[in-house]
Amino acid sequence: MTSELQDLFAFLSFPSVSTDSKHKADLLGCAAWLVEKLSRIGLDTDLHETPGHPIVIARNAHVPGKKTVLIYGHYDVQPPDPLNLWDSPPFTPVIRDGKIWARGATDNKGQMLAHILGIEKTLREKAELPVNIILMFEGEEEIGSPCLAPFLMANRNDLKCDIIAISDTGMVAPNTGTLGYGLRGIACAEIKISGPARDLHSGLFGGAVANPATAAAQLVASLHHPDGTVAIKGFYDEVRPLEKWEHDMWAQVPGVTDQDFLDVTGSPSLFGEPGYTSAERTWARPTVEVNGIGGGYQGEGSKTVLPAEAFVKFSLRLVPDQDPGVILQKLTKHLEAHCPAGVRLEIMPGHSGKPYVSDPHSHFGKAAQRALGRTFPGEPMLIREGGSIPIVQAFREILGVDSLLLGLALADAQIHSPNENFPIANFEAGIRLNQALLEELAH
Amino acid sequence: MTSELQDLFAFLSFPSVSTDSKHKADLLGCAAWLVEKLSRIGLDTDLHETPGHPIVIARNAHVPGKKTVLIYGHYDVQPPDPLNLWDSPPFTPVIRDGKIWARGATDNKGQMLAHILGIEKTLREKAELPVNIILMFEGEEEIGSPCLAPFLMANRNDLKCDIIAISDTGMVAPNTGTLGYGLRGIACAEIKISGPARDLHSGLFGGAVANPATAAAQLVASLHHPDGTVAIKGFYDEVRPLEKWEHDMWAQVPGVTDQDFLDVTGSPSLFGEPGYTSAERTWARPTVEVNGIGGGYQGEGSKTVLPAEAFVKFSLRLVPDQDPGVILQKLTKHLEAHCPAGVRLEIMPGHSGKPYVSDPHSHFGKAAQRALGRTFPGEPMLIREGGSIPIVQAFREILGVDSLLLGLALADAQIHSPNENFPIANFEAGIRLNQALLEELAH
Numbered sequence: 001m002t003s004e005l006q007d008l009f010a011f012l013s014f015p016s017v018s019t020d021s022k023h024k025a026d027l028l029g030c031a032a033w034l035v036e037k038l039s040r041i042g043l044d045t046d047l048h049e050t051p052g053h054p055i056v057i058a059r060n061a062h063v064p065g066k067k068t069v070l071i072y073g074h075y076d077v078q079p080p081d082p083l084n085l086w087d088s089p090p091f092t093p094v095i096r097d098g099k100i101w102a103r104g105a106t107d108n109k110g111q112m113l114a115h116i117l118g119i120e121k122t123l124r125e126k127a128e129l130p131v132n133i134i135l136m137f138e139g140e141e142e143i144g145s146p147c148l149a150p151f152l153m154a155n156r157n158d159l160k161c162d163i164i165a166i167s168d169t170g171m172v173a174p175n176t177g178t179l180g181y182g183l184r185g186i187a188c189a190e191i192k193i194s195g196p197a198r199d200l201h202s203g204l205f206g207g208a209v210a211n212p213a214t215a216a217a218q219l220v221a222s223l224h225h226p227d228g229t230v231a232i233k234g235f236y237d238e239v240r241p242l243e244k245w246e247h248d249m250w251a252q253v254p255g256v257t258d259q260d261f262l263d264v265t266g267s268p269s270l271f272g273e274p275g276y277t278s279a280e281r282t283w284a285r286p287t288v289e290v291n292g293i294g295g296g297y298q299g300e301g302s303k304t305v306l307p308a309e310a311f312v313k314f315s316l317r318l319v320p321d322q323d324p325g326v327i328l329q330k331l332t333k334h335l336e337a338h339c340p341a342g343v344r345l346e347i348m349p350g351h352s353g354k355p356y357v358s359d360p361h362s363h364f365g366k367a368a369q370r371a372l373g374r375t376f377p378g379e380p381m382l383i384r385e386g387g388s389i390p391i392v393q394a395f396r397e398i399l400g401v402d403s404l405l406l407g408l409a410l411a412d413a414q415i416h417s418p419n420e421n422f423p424i425a426n427f428e429a430g431i432r433l434n435q436a437l438l439e440e441l442a443h
Numbered sequence: 444m445t446s447e448l449q450d451l452f453a454f455l456s457f458p459s460v461s462t463d464s465k466h467k468a469d470l471l472g473c474a475a476w477l478v479e480k481l482s483r484i485g486l487d488t489d490l491h492e493t494p495g496h497p498i499v500i501a502r503n504a505h506v507p508g509k510k511t512v513l514i515y516g517h518y519d520v521q522p523p524d525p526l527n528l529w530d531s532p533p534f535t536p537v538i539r540d541g542k543i544w545a546r547g548a549t550d551n552k553g554q555m556l557a558h559i560l561g562i563e564k565t566l567r568e569k570a571e572l573p574v575n576i577i578l579m580f581e582g583e584e585e586i587g588s589p590c591l592a593p594f595l596m597a598n599r600n601d602l603k604c605d606i607i608a609i610s611d612t613g614m615v616a617p618n619t620g621t622l623g624y625g626l627r628g629i630a631c632a633e634i635k636i637s638g639p640a641r642d643l644h645s646g647l648f649g650g651a652v653a654n655p656a657t658a659a660a661q662l663v664a665s666l667h668h669p670d671g672t673v674a675i676k677g678f679y680d681e682v683r684p685l686e687k688w689e690h691d692m693w694a695q696v697p698g699v700t701d702q703d704f705l706d707v708t709g710s711p712s713l714f715g716e717p718g719y720t721s722a723e724r725t726w727a728r729p730t731v732e733v734n735g736i737g738g739g740y741q742g743e744g745s746k747t748v749l750p751a752e753a754f755v756k757f758s759l760r761l762v763p764d765q766d767p768g769v770i771l772q773k774l775t776k777h778l779e780a781h782c783p784a785g786v787r788l789e790i791m792p793g794h795s796g797k798p799y800v801s802d803p804h805s806h807f808g809k810a811a812q813r814a815l816g817r818t819f820p821g822e823p824m825l826i827r828e829g830g831s832i833p834i835v836q837a838f839r840e841i842l843g844v845d846s847l848l849l850g851l852a853l854a855d856a857q858i859h860s861p862n863e864n865f866p867i868a869n870f871e872a873g874i875r876l877n878q879a880l881l882e883e884l885a886h
Contacts (some may be wrong), residue, residue: 020743077799079746085641143745186646197710197713198860203629203758203760203831204725206777208716209712209713209714210703210710210723213663213736214733217736218662218664220664221659221660245655261648265637265638265648267639268787269652270651270785271784272651282647286650287645289654290750291645291739291745292748297522302758303735304629304758304859306732306734307733315745317646317649340714386642386646386648418642426803438715
């Protein structure tokens, strides 16, 4: 095994699940590993405590006049459950079919480590980097980066840079250079519906009081029209229409045809807002998704209870120019207006982030396209992304710079799902891409 | 502690949860305890193996010419979860405030043991019983008694009797004789809604495929009109209207006013079919209840997945003359017709039982009323029940006899819920009631 893969395996072995407080020590261990690795390759590295998980900052000796590039990544990962669906344990990486299999392999440890190893290689080959570099790695991306924006504000001078590069997005097809210039935003909320003081016998009391599970379902059902469009009043008011050139380019992007979406998801059929392709639905149109619903008996067999309460976890994906705060207000208003009789409704807003879009034909955008052209065959594809990296919006607002999204994640990487994986080829290309990128950005 | 309470504590200590296969040995242990107890008081007792949990049969020496009374009960219990809501462990009975607290205290171990101890007392006092007795105790009532009907068929001659007595229903108020003459039926079903082959990233794929949790909610929502009536086509076709004398009598039954229902359930308000009281809604009108719903992320915090599947567990409570098979067909047809696009629907019918109604003014009905009159002050109340004892319908169909429902369960007994309890007074009254009942039925 190469020393690069050894590093990746060590990095992937930390169960750095940021949403679960019992993994706090694993996050700390993972951050400490990063500090050691970055120090060893010659970067000036600091661990910054936060109210949550720490932020790791590393930099070379900055030279006036050189461009300053900030590379962002995150060392936290999504929870691995359901564990029984993994073919191999999520935090014991293995190589199978030319891919590394582990939670975080693609999202984001594999992609961020490629940047570190690219820098290590350039330093070994040329003793210096063509740019001033700032590496910034956080441990709270999967829970909405609550501590990063305050950190950016507090350290805005130290983090001054010309451009930001992030590899935490999709590559449209294997070996295809992909520049992302837009991301959906997100607004999360959880609701609790409560009725009787405790679970009731459904025979003795069924019919006399409202059923919170039924009421929760009725509330969820109220959020969409039958054609799949969102029924919240004013939900689409601020949505920026898709531009003609985007529609034309996206029609030529490999790997994102409707058939590709069908193959990758394994769904019985596609379903979404009428009048758009799957790529357009996921990159440029907003949605309301149920991430989890629960109430009443969850075990084997039947238990004839009328449950005391039920919950629903929502995430809304937003597009320019929707504002998460405004959308959460509209959602709240909708839920309150549609709450059935006989139950109590509690709405708990969760993390949120604004949508993002930038110009892929800017000075730095063109440099990124050249680096992609040197690393992969053919012209790079210009895409948006369905996922959310709220921090990209924060970078723009607080540091005043745009972000280049140089995605290495394939559609079948199964990020956030069991059997997450990352091709060794993408890992190695990521290392080369970093080297080319820093050269091109230096011009 | 009296020897009667010692017996009850021993009986309640078995975690005889019939729906959960890991408790199989506990069911066997509980049945063996019963066999030993019944044998010790002088009854001829047999343990009958079934494909499920065993049936215990005990009888005295039958004398030709005497009436034969079959007393039915069940030694299995509902699951105790959620465990954290119990004030004391469910299978470690304790006495507090004059009540016995444990899973099964009321449903049904306390009530059935009262019959056994009444017989023991009569045998001790008079050396013989006024009737031929058959005691039949099963271990599968809470999962729909799958083995009891075949057992009745196979042993129909040995089980020949004139009347059946069961204490597994409600007493309308403390110290109030209550004769139940009707029960709701039940039809259970579980549905599974599946979509993508695995949980998906809600950002990358949300908007392009249907969300199974949303689809499950939409299906649940389709089952009711906003006023609480059931929206399944033809659901009310076979419902027998409430009789005038029932409406008048029930209006005088203590403990079942709308305010009582509100107090006992702790719901923020009552909610149900317009035009009926709570007692009428639960005793004489059918319902569709969600017993459990689940899908996607169930843990702490958020996980932005688009879940691969979701489930809903339903129980429908039925009234004369609805047939569970016909109703399940109507439910199936409704669900198939209303299933949203883009998901697969699987419908798994569960256990079912017909509704029951008999004449409380029959020969044996009047004997039961006299026994209740000797045990409790005032005239007995004549009621129906919202719960289901499917086996009562099987007794009528297979053995050709009616059942007297002599309920000792108070509305706040919290059966099927945490902190199930049974007043010591009800336990002791149950013992006296058995003695009076056998005397009255002998006439």
